[in-house]
């Protein structure tokens with residue numbers, strides 16, 4: 622059996638990708654970069670902000686460097702913080718699930734986002750006190766898909782056999798590179814059902830092995 626459960630934030634616990642997109646779209650419009658939801662979803666979910674700016678800047682006519690675009694990151698972060706405060710991104714079922722798991726498993730959140738974007742909503746929803754660790758993008762050298770964020774969380778919890786829950790390709794790659802079991806879900810609405818089914822399957826396998 623595994624312990625603990627390491628959750629990605631955006632797209633797993635919180636329905637924040639549309640909010641990230643809106644904030645980036647507004648900020649980047651000032652640079653003549655027109656971001657669309659379909660391409661954001663396809664190319665940039667789970668990708669670091671720096672890499673996204675590099676790629677969008679290179680595709681612009683004329684091209685603009687990520688260094689020139691980078692100051693817009695703090696503006697985007699402020700916008701995001703304001704919006705997420707006005708409209709909490711968690712479903713009640715997600716909060717209930719975390720309360721239920723707390724005590725049975727150690728829990729952590731592992732995200733590429735800045736801690737200023739993540740900590741306040743987690744605190745407001747009452748999730749922060751349930752976590753044994755929180756690893757954010759600004760606290761590691763190498764972001765997902767590198768294994769460092771998940772390895773750091775496991776180390777902080779003193780755990781060797783965690784379950785990672787992810788929604789994006791780079792996130793799944795990060796968990797696997799760390800050598801951990803990964804459960805992939807399509808969106809936050811699928812979290813409760815998918816985890817429930819997974820836990821039932823794992824306990825069935827454990828029962829069969831003990832027969």
Ligand SMILES: [Mg+2]
Pocket residue numbers: 629630631632633667787788789792
């Ligand atoms: Mg995600």
